[in-house]
Amino acid sequence: MSLTLYHSPGTRSIRVRWLLEEMEIPFELKSIKYDGKYFASDEFRAINPMGKVPALFDGDQLVVESIAIMEYLLNKFGPSSLNVGPEEKEYATYLQWLHMAEGGMANYIAVSFGNKFDMDPYKVSEGYDAYCRYQIEKALGFLESQLQGKEYLLQRGFSAADISLGYTLFFAKTCIDVEFTDTVTQYYKRLMSRPAALVTMADVKTS
Ligand SMILES: N[C@@H](CCC(=O)N[C@@H](CS)C(=O)NCC(=O)O)C(=O)O
Structure with missing residues (x-):
């Protein structure tokens, strides 16, 4: 290998x-x-x-x-405890966040970030930038509701979906002007303090 x-x-x-x-x-x-x-x-x-x-x-x-x-x-x-299979209760929630972190969030953040700094070829209209911001805010609101009473996205604990979203939250926090609620802030800090995250993020600022 x-x-x-x-x-x-x-x-x-x-x-x-x-x-x-x-x-x-x-x-x-x-x-x-x-x-x-x-x-x-x-x-x-x-x-x-x-x-x-x-x-x-x-x-x-x-x-x-x-x-x-x-x-x-x-x-x-695998097998890895970070993976969630179709036979598990929280499979749908797992798959949803694994993918939404990119398709429903990071893609919009990338456009808004590129536009903010006039990065070629990311320049878009004000209307499209506002649309991207709207999608990001909506997803963060959904995240807030889904994190209630939980340390991670799933009741069963940390999974690969948290890694996928952890990067997205880092991207949002460091590249566009976005406010996190207390719940999302605590979740983000929890993710970034994991030993594997500390190794991975050693060369970037996470706040
Ligand atoms: N959806 C892709 C996005 C990959 C992507 O756009 N990566 C950026 C860095 S975050 C990049 O390499 N951009 C260079 C380019 O598009 O020219 C993924 O999740 O891997």
């Missing part, structure tokens, strides 16, 4: 690195500074034709998309 992760501090590859650390799976870390020009270069496109991080190689098999990589690792290198 040989796993290689292309990672940039502060980006979605945090999800994959954090999961690998939690699962204690050995891997080679190729940490590269986030650089749009390099990511678009022929050199990097030869590694990942999408020109993005994360990119995971399992031998010569490339896997992209952070949540797909997480599912790949959980299913291929």
